[in-house]
Amino acid sequence: MSVPFLADMLRIRRLEEKCAELYGAGKIRGFLHLYIGEEAVAAGAMPALEPQDNVVATYREHGHALLRGVPMGAILAEMYGKREGCSGGRGGSMHLFDAGKRFYGGNAIVGGGLPIAVGLGLADVLAKHSRVTACIFGEGAVAEGAFHESMNLAQLWRLPVAFFCENNLYAMGTALARSESQTDLCAKAASYGMATIKVDGMDVVAVHEAARQACAQVREGKGPVFVEFQTYRFRAHSMFDPELYRDKAEVEEWKKRGPIHSYTARLKADGELTEEQFLELDRAAIAEVDAAVAFAEAGTWEPVAELTRHVTAT
Amino acid sequence: MTITYREALRQGLREALAGDPRVFLMGEDVGKYGGTYAVSKGLLEEFGPERVRDTPLSELGFVGAGVGAALGGMRPIVEVMTVNFSLLALDQIVNNAATLLHMSGGQLAIPLVIRMTTGAGRQLAAQHSHSLEGWYAHIPGIKVVAPATVEDARGMLGAALEEPDPVIVFEYPALFETKGEAPQAKVDIVSSKLRRKGGKVTLVTYGACLPKALKAAEEVDGEVIDLRVLRPLDMAPVLESVKQTRRAVVVDENWRSGSLAAEVMARIMEQGFYDLDAPVARVCSEEVPVPYARHLEEAALPQPEKIVAAVKGLFA
Numbered sequence: 358m359s360v361p362f363l364a365d366m367l368r369i370r371r372l373e374e375k376c377a378e379l380y381g382a383g384k385i386r387g388f389l390h391l392y393i394g395e396e397a398v399a400a401g402a403m404p405a406l407e408p409q410d411n412v413v414a415t416y417r418e419h420g421h422a423l424l425r426g427v428p429m430g431a432i433l434a435e436m437y438g439k440r441e442g443c444s445g446g447r448g449g450s451m452h453l454f455d456a457g458k459r460f461y462g463g464n465a466i467v468g469g470g471l472p473i474a475v476g477l478g479l480a481d482v483l484a485k486h487s488r489v490t491a492c493i494f495g496e497g498a499v500a501e502g503a504f505h506e507s508m509n510l511a512q513l514w515r516l517p518v519a520f521f522c523e524n525n526l527y528a529m530g531t532a533l534a535r536s537e538s539q540t541d542l543c544a545k546a547a548s549y550g551m552a553t554i555k556v557d558g559m560d561v562v563a564v565h566e567a568a569r570q571a572c573a574q575v576r577e578g579k580g581p582v583f584v585e586f587q588t589y590r591f592r593a594h595s596m597f598d599p600e601l602y603r604d605k606a607e608v609e610e611w612k613k614r615g616p617i618h619s620y621t622a623r624l625k626a627d628g629e630l631t632e633e634q635f636l637e638l639d640r641a642a643i644a645e646v647d648a649a650v651a652f653a654e655a656g657t658w659e660p661v662a663e664l665t666r667h668v669t670a671t
Numbered sequence: 672m673t674i675t676y677r678e679a680l681r682q683g684l685r686e687a688l689a690g691d692p693r694v695f696l697m698g699e700d701v702g703k704y705g706g707t708y709a710v711s712k713g714l715l716e717e718f719g720p721e722r723v724r725d726t727p728l729s730e731l732g733f734v735g736a737g738v739g740a741a742l743g744g745m746r747p748i749v750e751v752m753t754v755n756f757s758l759l760a761l762d763q764i765v766n767n768a769a770t771l772l773h774m775s776g777g778q779l780a781i782p783l784v785i786r787m788t789t790g791a792g793r794q795l796a797a798q799h800s801h802s803l804e805g806w807y808a809h810i811p812g813i814k815v816v817a818p819a820t821v822e823d824a825r826g827m828l829g830a831a832l833e834e835p836d837p838v839i840v841f842e843y844p845a846l847f848e849t850k851g852e853a854p855q856a857k858v859d860i861v862s863s864k865l866r867r868k869g870g871k872v873t874l875v876t877y878g879a880c881l882p883k884a885l886k887a888a889e890e891v892d893g894e895v896i897d898l899r900v901l902r903p904l905d906m907a908p909v910l911e912s913v914k915q916t917r918r919a920v921v922v923d924e925n926w927r928s929g930s931l932a933a934e935v936m937a938r939i940m941e942q943g944f945y946d947l948d949a950p951v952a953r954v955c956s957e958e959v960p961v962p963y964a965r966h967l968e969e970a971a972l973p974q975p976e977k978i979v980a981a982v983k984g985l986f987a
Contacts, residue, residue, distance in 0.1 A: 411743070445776025454775035461742060461779065466766050472732050473767060476739020476747075483695060483721060483745055503762075506732025513727070667777040668811045670835035 360630060360638070361404065362561040366396040366617045367642040369420035372429060375646045376419070376436065376450075380596050384653075385436045387449045388465075390417040394591030397616035398523050399424050401564025402491070402586070405572045409459070411481075411490040413474040416451035416465040417523075421493055427455045429645055430652030439656030446659055447667060467528075468501030470494060471520075475507050478516030478581070489575045493521045496585075497528025499542055508549040508583070515580040519571045520546070522583065523558065525590045530602035546583035558586030559614045591615070677847040679824035680710045684748070686856055687828055688718045691746055694832060695722040697733055698750030698786075707752050708788065708844055734760035734785065738767045738837075741783040746832050754789040754803050754841070768837040769812030780835045784828065790879045790924055791972055792845040797960035800968075802924040804878070805931035807839050808902040814838045815901040816860050819881040821851030823899060826858030834860070841901075845879040863905040865912070869894035872982050873912040875935055876922040877901060880973050884922045887978035893920075901931060909935070910943045917948040918985045922973050927955040949985040954978050 373391045380389050392399070399420035406412065406425075414421045422432055427443050435442025436450045444454045444463070452463040461477070464470040474492030481488045498504050499522070511518050522542055526533055533540050543553035552574060556567040564586060571582040589611040593600050624630035674682070687694050696711060696718075702725040705712035715723040726733040730751055737749035751757045757764070764785065771779045791800035808815045814836055818824040824842070831838035838860070867885055869892045876884040877898040888895050894912050898904065913919050919939055923932035932953040939951050954973040962968055 413739075442776070444774060444778070447776045448774045452774040454771075454778050456775070456778040462771070462775065464767070466762060469735075469762060469766060472735020472763055473739035473742065475732065476736035476741070477743045478739070479736055480740040480743025480745045483740070484693075484743070503731055503735065506727075506729035507735075509727060510729065510732050510736060667773045667775075669814075670772060670777075670780040 360624060362400050362565065363617070363620055363624065363630070364638050364642070365400040365424055366561065366620070367638055368429070368645060369396045369399060369423060370617060371639070371642040371646045372423065372432070372649070373419060375650065377592070385450065387451070388416070388595045389436070389450050390595050391592045392417050392420045394611065394615065395523060395525060395558065395588045396420055397561040397564050397620070398521070398558045398586045398588055401561040402521055402568035405565060405568035406489060406491055409486070409488050411459045411461060411474070411477045411488060412493070413461045413470040413477070413490065414463060414493045415470060415495060416463070417495070418453055418463055418493070419450070422453040422455065422460055422463070425455070425460045426458050427453060427460060429649040433649040433653040434656040437653045437656060439653060440659040441652070441656040445667070468494065468498040468503035471498065471503050471507035474518050475510045475516060478511065478518040479514065481517055482514070487576065488517060489572050490518045491521055492518055493523065495528065496522060496524040496526070496533055496542060499545055500528070500536055508546055508551060511581040512549045512551045517575045517578070518581040519568070519575050520581060520583045521568070522585045523588055524585050525588050527590070527594070527603065529594045530598070532602070542585045543583065552580070552582045554582065554584045556584065556586055558588030559616050559619065561616055561620050672852070673850050674821060674853060675847065676821050676824045676849045677708065677710055679821045679853045680842060681712065681714070682853065683825045683828035684711060684714060685717070687748065687832055688714065688722060691832070693744065693746040694748060695724060695745065696748045696750065697724040697726055697737065699726055699728055699752050701725060701750050708847060711750070730756050730759035731763055735763035735767065737783050737785065738763055738771070738781055741781045742779060746782055748784045748786060748828070748832070751785060751787040753799050754787050755798050755801055757787050764813070765810055769810050772836070773812060781837050782832070782835050783837045784831045784840060785837065786828070786840045786842060788844050789841045790843050790845050791961045791968060792879065794963055794965055794968060796963040800961035802956065804841055804901050805925045805929065805934070808931055808934070812836065813902065814860065815841070817841045817878040817899060817901055819843065819846065819878050819897050819899070821849060822853045822855055823858055825853040826855055827860055829857055830860040841878060843879040846882070849882070860900055861905060863896055863898045863900065863908050865894065865908055866897045867893065867895040869916070871916060871918070872985065873909065873916045873919040874922055874978065875909050875919060878924065880922045880924055883973060883975050884978060886975040887982070890979050891982040893982065898935070904935065904938065906938050906942065909939065913939060913943045914946045917946060919947070919951045920978060920981045920985070921951065921953040922978055923953065923955050924973060925955055926958050927953065928958065930955050952981045952985055954981050
């Protein structure tokens, strides 16, 4: 049985459910932004990338880091603030990094990663590397100047960047229609002459197909592509969000289209998955989370004497 | 051979581009136009549009692209037309360039050089004349240098490109026509330097104020230290000098409040208090946006006569 999309979505879901629990227990502090509901995007898009490719993500990046190959234990240890974390405990939930996996964060300034992705793409053009830089950001970023400057630079210089926009409809608590005069995100990218794809972000198979198509085009040297994944966040923006800005009925309506159960139902209907097999995948995900918790718990605190490390590389 | 500060900057750029294929220059009007101040004139023809890259007016975008290109293995030199325009890129400089190494637990070094002009003196008014070196020198994670001599104008860029961390190079249009020798292609970007021996007072300065301090020093038997590197500060030559002169005046084009001068004064107080015979004084810019009218602009800036007056005040 090989259903990697499902296994990956379950791994993210189980990890983040545990994160919420650990936040309640005081093990994780700071801001914690959960991806629950949006897993189909990471699970479908990340496998479209090759090991040599670059990834630039946002502060809601646990799932992308995990599927890029950052070990779950290192991710959780980072959220604990332990030195065994993937950023040595200096970054936390919003700043997961792994240079070896070419995972460049973990950026908590909305839109802050886009110019970096442009620069990574420029470096690859100048050094004649065949790489795609996948730049993941939310729809809130399209209001930032950084988005527009980056769209223009990427298209002007025909850089090998795939812009993956996760449109979950709310920038924190502000709905797209309350903040944008043009709510068609692809139209914005298209205004720079960029190729665009709009896809149902709750459908992992459709996501994968769109991401694969976008990466293929970028890899062929045809310039950047903008992909809008239409998705929805089931949980609050962060752990401090009372969710006053949206109706419970709306959330319930989207949950009916939840990426994990809808894909599971489809696999079962097609005879590609049994309930027992589903439970087996789920148990494996839970076991991985348990091991990650044990790893994070066993982690160590960096001595305060080392406080000023990593400020400069010299 | 005597060359101008402007020619020295161009020579430094040419040497950097010729010496390392990873180096490229990017910024507004650096190519076809030849550089706003003609610093990069001729380099497009010599190195081609890939490596002398004109950008749109997108400071945030292209400075951030410099961060990304540095991450991607290149050695970008990003030119921002003036320090005032760099405020449009402040997010990328402070939140990414200066911070990624630390946030990633030491994994992601950013070998990026950002060049920008700074300072007043040419009647360009309040949006092209400010001195914000002190702001940048406040930020952990970046190195800040200020070439005030022709030799440093040529050599500091090469030294900056050898750094694994972001370096901001401030260039001074007020000095562009200054002539001097530039015998060394390589200079250090670690130390402050004695520019004039003197006996009565230590004048600590940098950038466009250096010639003003040197002029004042003639009148008051001043010893002049050029800080050169604004972060991290090299205080040893300053403290050594103060031990001899027992008096110090800091000359800085920053506004007085929260200026780099304030930091230098604090360090003299912390580390050299018992060597002093008088309180440390400073000559800074007046607390006003730089005005257009020539007489007002001159009045707003440190001038040799203000420095002389400040020195005399220490002996009153």
